[in-house]
Amino acid sequence: MSLTSQLDGGALGAWFAGRFPGTGRLAQSITATALRVEPVRPAGPVGPEHWALVEGAFGARLALLVDGAPPYRALHGLVRAGLASREWADRTAAGFPSHRGLAPGRAARGLELRPAPGGWVDLAGPDDGPPPTRHEPVLTELFGRLVRYLDGHAGPGVLGTPNVEAGFARMCVLLAGWASDDLPEWLAGLHAREGYTVDDLWDLPEEALVVELAELAERLRQNQGDQRERPLELWRGWGHDYAEPAGPAALKRADTGQAGSGLPAGVWGVSAPVLVDHWADADLLVGDRLLDVTTTVHADDPEVVARWLWRLAAYTWLDTADRYRVHAVGLYLGRHGVHVTWDATTFTQALLGAGKGVESARREFLRVARKAIAADGARPPAGTGRLLPWRGRG
Numbered sequence: 308m309s310l311t312s313q314l315d316g317g318a319l320g321a322w323f324a325g326r327f328p329g330t331g332r333l334a335q336s337i338t339a340t341a342l343r344v345e346p347v348r349p350a351g352p353v354g355p356e357h358w359a360l361v362e363g364a365f366g367a368r369l370a371l372l373v374d375g376a377p378p379y380r381a382l383h384g385l386v387r388a389g390l391a392s393r394e395w396a397d398r399t400a401a402g403f404p405s406h407r408g409l410a411p412g413r414a415a416r417g418l419e420l421r422p423a424p425g426g427w428v429d430l431a432g433p434d435d436g437p438p439p440t441r442h443e444p445v446l447t448e449l450f451g452r453l454v455r456y457l458d459g460h461a462g463p464g465v466l467g468t469p470n471v472e473a474g475f476a477r478m479c480v481l482l483a484g485w486a487s488d489d490l491p492e493w494l495a496g497l498h499a500r501e502g503y504t505v506d507d508l509w510d511l512p513e514e515a516l517v518v519e520l521a522e523l524a525e526r527l528r529q530n531q532g533d534q535r536e537r538p539l540e541l542w543r544g545w546g547h548d549y550a551e552p553a554g555p556a557a558l559k560r561a562d563t564g565q566a567g568s569g570l571p572a573g574v575w576g577v578s579a580p581v582l583v584d585h586w587a588d589a590d591l592l593v594g595d596r597l598l599d600v601t602t603t604v605h606a607d608d609p610e611v612v613a614r615w616l617w618r619l620a621a622y623t624w625l626d627t628a629d630r631y632r633v634h635a636v637g638l639y640l641g642r643h644g645v646h647v648t649w650d651a652t653t654f655t656q657a658l659l660g661a662g663k664g665v666e667s668a669r670r671e672f673l674r675v676a677r678k679a680i681a682a683d684g685a686r687p688p689a690g691t692g693r694l695l696p697w698r699g700r701g
Contacts, residue, residue, distance in 0.1 A: 575594065
């Protein structure tokens with residue numbers, strides 16, 4: 308199980324339902340915000356796989372935008388599917404902007420190292436996997452193309468032209484497919500062929516899907532509804548206020564735990580912040596705002612929206628070491644191009660209702676969560692990962 312499955316039908320979902328009477332009111336505010344904007348829709352009728360693929364692909368694109376980190380889930384998925392060795396995945400991860408320049412010892416474990424505002428998080432995961440495979444030369448070419456796109460057209464903090472974003476869309480569809488628990492048939496069929504090329508992979512995503520994802524990227528540039536600023540401008544401002552050049556002063560602060568993010572200039576935050584390894588990963592940290600991203604068309608199902616809110620609360624409370632220095636939380640409705648954000652303390656107080664103690668609720672949540680995490684075979688937050696000094700450039 309995971310945090311999401313726990314919220315759907317486990318002990319944590321039952322706990323939130325009983326302790327958060329303010330959920331309904333906040334959920335209504337999200338629905339009202341979404342109804343003010345016409346969302347991006349598929350070109351025609353689509354099946355369930357389409358919605359999941361769009362969500363995964365758009366999430367992969369936003370991750371590259373925020374910090375240029377490796378597509379962790381896709382690389383793990385390639386190893387899990389037996390398409391690539393673990394050594395290949397680590398080497399590939401070390402070539403992405405966020406990891407480039409790691410010392411050799413760290414680069415050899417690139418997939419398990421994650422940047423955070425105060426330092427590198429070492430997940431200390433397994434290093435086994437299949438031996439080198441026949442797929443790796445083609446995959447190396449494809450991932451090399453992705454890194455060249457980042458370097459030449461739209462690195463961290465930059466949204467590309469519509470044509471560039473269409474190219475990113477093609478690659479991010481593939482990343483979403485590899486990140487799936489089970490390899491989709493449209494990908495598995497190609498990998499089963501002898502002698503397929505990087506251009507075969509490039510041509511695999513359907514054109515309508517590429518166009519839809521490019522439209523979602525374009526929503527980041529636009530004002531929607533009654534927003535004063537475009538999402539892209541907001542994210543740039545949040546990231547600029549939080550990030551600092553990764554010079555000696557920033558590194559010193561990271562080593563000593565002093566204030567300051569230590570994030571490199573041009574990086575807006577952290578993609579896929581790990582709260583509990585193999586159990587709870589958030590979508591994005593932009594500046595000091597933890598964002599959950601959804602590409603649903605309709606935001607009017609109270610039960611679905613409630614789980615979005617509960618997940619955000621769980622993320623902030625599971626960060627017991629204040630690794631990500633979260634001060635605000637929010638939802639980004641990708642098809643609508645709008646945010647709903649709150650100060651973290653105000654958010655949990657609103658969910659709890661007036662007069663309820665946030666800190667006592669947090670302690671109670673952690674007692675329930677630690678039992679659920681251990682029962683699911685994961686490590687509770689106090690023992691998850693090791694915070695290392697931020698030395699991302701050497």
